[in-house]
Amino acid sequence: MPVAQTGSDRIWKRRDRRTQLTVWAVQLSCLMVFVYCWSLVSDKTIWEFVYDAPHQAGDMASRMVPPAWDYMDQLWVAIWDTINIATLGTMMAVVLAFPIAFLAARNTTPSVVFVRPIALFIIVSSRSINSLLWALMLVTIIGPGVLAGVLAIGFRSIGFCAKLLYEAIEEIDTTQVEAVTATGASGPQVLHYGIVPQILPAFAGISVFRWDINIRESTVLGLVGAGGIGLQLNASINNVAWTQVSLILLVILGTVIVSEWVSAKVRHAII
Amino acid sequence: MLRLTDLVKQYKTGDKALKNVNLEVPDGQVMALIGPSGAGKSTLIRCVNRLVEPTSGKIHLNDLELTTLGQGSLRRTRRRMGMIFQEYALVERLTVMENVLSGRLGYVPFWRSYFRKFPQADVNEAFRLLERVGLDHMVDKRADELSGGQRQRVGICRALIQNPELLLVDEPTASLDPKTSRQIMRLIRELCEERKLSAIINIHDVLLAQMFAERIVGLQLGEIVYDGPPDGLTPDVLTQIYGEEDWEATIEKVDDEDELGDDTPPQQQAATSN
Known part of the structure; x- marks a missing residue:
C-alpha cells in the first residue's frame, strides 16, 4: 500500500502504515532491552572501585615506566x-x-x-x-x-x-x-x-x-x-x-x- | 552422424525443456539451432555430451548409444565432442596454453596434467591451432587478459585440440560485438570444413545463422518447428518460432554483403580491444 491516490497525484511512501509501526515497535523494544541490561550491569558493579579507576590506572602506568629495556635480551x-x-x-x-x-x-x-x-x-x-x-x-x-x-x-x-x-x-x-x-x-x-x-x-x-x-x-x-x-x-x-x-x-x-x-x-x- | 530419438528432458521443477525431439545431423554438416530464450537450445546440446542428463530418449553418435554410458566410457566419448561456450568458459586464471591443453585432459593421465607434462605432440598441435586462429603470440598471457574475441578463439582451440568429430557450440557470439561475431562464426565454419566436422550451433542472431549455417533448425518450447535451409526462413516461419514481430528487416539481403574485407589481423585487434 505504499502508493495512495490523493486527488490527481499518486503519493508514494517508503513503507505503509503497518510496516512503519512495526519498525518503530522493534526500535522501541531494542531500546528497552538496552536500558534494562544497563541497570542490571549497574546493580552488580561496585562503583567505588570504578570511581577509583583513574587513580589506579595512573598508579599502574607510573610503575610501568620506564620499560626495563635490558630485559630485552x-x-x-x-x-x-x-x-x-x-x-x-x-x-x-x-x-x-x-x-x-x-x-x-x-x-x-x-x-x-x-x-x-x-x-x-x-x-x-x-x-x-x-x-x-x-x-x-x-x-x-x-x-x-x-x-x-x-x-x-x-x-x-x-x-x-x-x-x-x-x-x-x-x-x-x-x-x-x-x-x-x-x-x-x-x-x-x-x-x-x-x-x-x-x-x-x-x-x-x-x-x-x-x-x-x-x-x-x-x-x-x-x-x-x-x-x-x-x-x-x-x-x-x-x-x-x-x-x-x-x-x-x-x-x-x-x-x-x-x-x-x-x-x-x-x-x-x-x- | 549424430541422431537424437524421442529425446525428452524434464527438469526437477517439472518444466519440460525438450519434448520428444527427433533430429539427425549428418557428418560434416553445420547446423544452426535457433529459437527464443528458454526454447531448450542449451539443454539440447548439453544432453548430447550429458552435462545435462536426458530424462528419456536415445542419442546415437554413429553407432554408440550415449544415454546409457557409464562414467568411464562417457568420459572417453566426451573427448569426441568439442564444446564452445557463450561466455567462453575459459579457466580465467590459467594461461592461454594451459587452457588450450586442457582440451587434452581426457587423453592424458592425472599426474601428467598435474605437472603440466603434456605430450610434445599435444603441445605442437596447440601451437599449430593457436597459429591458425592468430593467437600464437599470446601463448603465455593469462586468459583474463584477453578480449572477448580472443577468448572465444582460445575456446575454439580448446575444443579442436580434442580432435572431435562433432562440435557443440552454445551461443558463441552472444557476448561479442557484431564484427567479432562474424569473424568467430566464419572461423568456426571454416574449421568445420577443414576438418570435416559436424556442428550444432545455438545462436540467437538469425542473420548470422543464415550466413554461416547450411541447415537451420528452429526450436520452440522444446519442439522442433522448423527444419530446413537458411533461405526457407520466411517471416511466417520466424513468427512460428519466435512469435509475432515484423521480420522483414531481419531476413533482408543476406548474401550480398561483402564479407572478405573486414577480417582484421588479430594483432591489430589485440591492440584496439583492451
Whole structure:
C-alpha cells in the first residue's frame, strides 16, 4: 500500500502504515532491552572501585615506566618462539583445511548425506574452542612447551580456514567447471583445472589472514604454559615487575604491526 | 552422424525443456539451432555430451548409444565432442596454453596434467591451432587478459585440440560485438570444413545463422518447428518460432554483403580491444 491516490497525484511512501509501526515497535523494544541490561550491569558493579579507576590506572602506568629495556635480551628467543608457533600452526591448519573444505563444500563433497556433515562437524568443533582453551587441554595432554602451542593454533585455525575456503568453493563459476568436464577430463582433473585455479587467490588470502590473527593469538598462549612470549608475560605479572610487562607489551605491539604489514603486502601481491 | 530419438528432458521443477525431439545431423554438416530464450537450445546440446542428463530418449553418435554410458566410457566419448561456450568458459586464471591443453585432459593421465607434462605432440598441435586462429603470440598471457574475441578463439582451440568429430557450440557470439561475431562464426565454419566436422550451433542472431549455417533448425518450447535451409526462413516461419514481430528487416539481403574485407589481423585487434 505504499502508493495512495490523493486527488490527481499518486503519493508514494517508503513503507505503509503497518510496516512503519512495526519498525518503530522493534526500535522501541531494542531500546528497552538496552536500558534494562544497563541497570542490571549497574546493580552488580561496585562503583567505588570504578570511581577509583583513574587513580589506579595512573598508579599502574607510573610503575610501568620506564620499560626495563635490558630485559630485552631474554625476549628475543621468546618472540622467535611466538612467531614460529603462529607460522607452523597456520601451515598445519592450511594443509588440513584444504581437503576438509572440499569435503564440506556442497558442490564438491563426495556425499551430502554422510561426508559433508562430518566435515562440517570438524569445522564447527575446531572453531568453537578458543586457541587458549586448546592450549590448556594440550598442555595437560602433551606437557608444556612450543609443540602444545603449535597444535593449539593449528586446531583452532583448521575450522576458520576450512569454513572460508569451502564458502569460496561454493561460489566458483560453474561454467568453467562445465567446460573442463566437457573435454572428458576425470574427476581429479576437473578439480585441479576447473576449481583449484578459481579458489587459489581466496586460499592464499585466507592463509595469510589467519597467520596474521595467529601471531596475536600466540602471544597469550604462554599464559597457560604453551610457549612463546606469554610465558615471560605471565612470569613478569606474577613478580609484579611492571617495567618488564610494559616492555613485553611494546614488543607484542611491534610484532603485530610487522605481521600486519607483511600480510597486507602478501595479500596485495596475490590479488 | 549424430541422431537424437524421442529425446525428452524434464527438469526437477517439472518444466519440460525438450519434448520428444527427433533430429539427425549428418557428418560434416553445420547446423544452426535457433529459437527464443528458454526454447531448450542449451539443454539440447548439453544432453548430447550429458552435462545435462536426458530424462528419456536415445542419442546415437554413429553407432554408440550415449544415454546409457557409464562414467568411464562417457568420459572417453566426451573427448569426441568439442564444446564452445557463450561466455567462453575459459579457466580465467590459467594461461592461454594451459587452457588450450586442457582440451587434452581426457587423453592424458592425472599426474601428467598435474605437472603440466603434456605430450610434445599435444603441445605442437596447440601451437599449430593457436597459429591458425592468430593467437600464437599470446601463448603465455593469462586468459583474463584477453578480449572477448580472443577468448572465444582460445575456446575454439580448446575444443579442436580434442580432435572431435562433432562440435557443440552454445551461443558463441552472444557476448561479442557484431564484427567479432562474424569473424568467430566464419572461423568456426571454416574449421568445420577443414576438418570435416559436424556442428550444432545455438545462436540467437538469425542473420548470422543464415550466413554461416547450411541447415537451420528452429526450436520452440522444446519442439522442433522448423527444419530446413537458411533461405526457407520466411517471416511466417520466424513468427512460428519466435512469435509475432515484423521480420522483414531481419531476413533482408543476406548474401550480398561483402564479407572478405573486414577480417582484421588479430594483432591489430589485440591492440584496439583492451
